[in-house]
Amino acid sequence: MKARRAPSSEDAAADIDCAGTTPPLYGHCAKRQSIIEAAEDAFASDGFAGASIDAIALVAGVARQTVYNHYRDKETLFAAVVAAMAERANAGFYRTLASFPDQPDDLAAALSAFAERLIRNCLCNRDCDALRRLVERDGERHPALFATWRSEGPDRLAALIGDRLKGLAQEGRLELDLPERAARQFIALIHADISGTAKAGGTATDADIASAAANGVATFLRAFGTAKI
Known part of the structure; x- marks a missing residue:
């Protein structure tokens, strides 16, 4: 899988509810989408046990902590x-x-x-x-x-x-x-x-x-x- 970009320091920011009634910041929603897309590939390829949060974060172009901020666990x-x-x-x-x-x-x-x-x-x-x-x-x-x-x-x-x-x-x-x-x-x-x-x-x-x-x-x-x- 190809990484989209290197994680930045701001990726550890708190989660934003992209499904809420208040219009969210696009950047946070884009991160959530990137995480989901990377996770889909990882789970489909390696299954639940084999998929790595570190690898998902790398492909999504976010910090590992950002994955946990948006999705609290695997x-x-x-x-x-x-x-x-x-x-x-x-x-x-x-x-x-x-x-x-x-x-x-x-x-x-x-x-x-x-x-x-x-x-x-x-x-x-x-x-x-x-x-x-x-x-x-x-x-x-x-x-x-x-x-x-x-x-x-x-x-x-x-x-x-x-x-x-x-x-x-x-x-x-x-x-x-x-x-x-x-x-x-x-x-x-x-x-x-x-x-x-x-x-x-x-x-x-x-x-x-x-x-x-x-x-x-x-x-x-x-x-x-x-x-x-």
């Missing part, structure tokens, strides 16, 4: 990183959810197109990949740090997609008993063909994503579709 910084990444991931999900097909003529094609967007914007983007690695590495040892992400991330995603699938069932397009469970299965199916690529550190191509989406949707509709394919 656990707090880690939680802030997870929250920031989850917020960006959720923003992409809500934008994608808005494009869920509404009374499509060709359900398979419409769901496949939606699945491609979901894979690209939500399941295989940088933040989701990094969060997945963090959970796999540190989730068992630090479950509380991921509690909010689980409830507002994957669980919320499945619930909202389940609501959309329930709408298709009410139109007679799907046969569902438990829409949320069907949504989790939908997500798993469209992600199945490319999950290995992500775990191996590779990048799925557009063709990979299109194929994964089409295959996953075809399997899903064979199980839940009223017009069997």
Whole structure:
């Protein structure tokens, strides 16, 4: 990782609340952002145990004490990183959810197109990949740090997609008993063909994503579709 600048003596200044109602000094907010960005890279690369506050401070271009002034300990910084990444991931999900097909003529094609967007914007983007690695590495040892992400991330995603699938069932397009469970299965199916690529550190191509989406949707509709394919 490349350091942004050498720390200055003023970096030990007290924390400023960048989220408060009073407009904060931009310099302090910029430092907080630099710390978060450096910490994201460090935690994603080395995990919670391996990441060093000294290394994070160096990359962020601030003094070590400045990191503690803004985030009082490593656990707090880690939680802030997870929250920031989850917020960006959720923003992409809500934008994608808005494009869920509404009374499509060709359900398979419409769901496949939606699945491609979901894979690209939500399941295989940088933040989701990094969060997945963090959970796999540190989730068992630090479950509380991921509690909010689980409830507002994957669980919320499945619930909202389940609501959309329930709408298709009410139109007679799907046969569902438990829409949320069907949504989790939908997500798993469209992600199945490319999950290995992500775990191996590779990048799925557009063709990979299109194929994964089409295959996953075809399997899903064979199980839940009223017009069997």
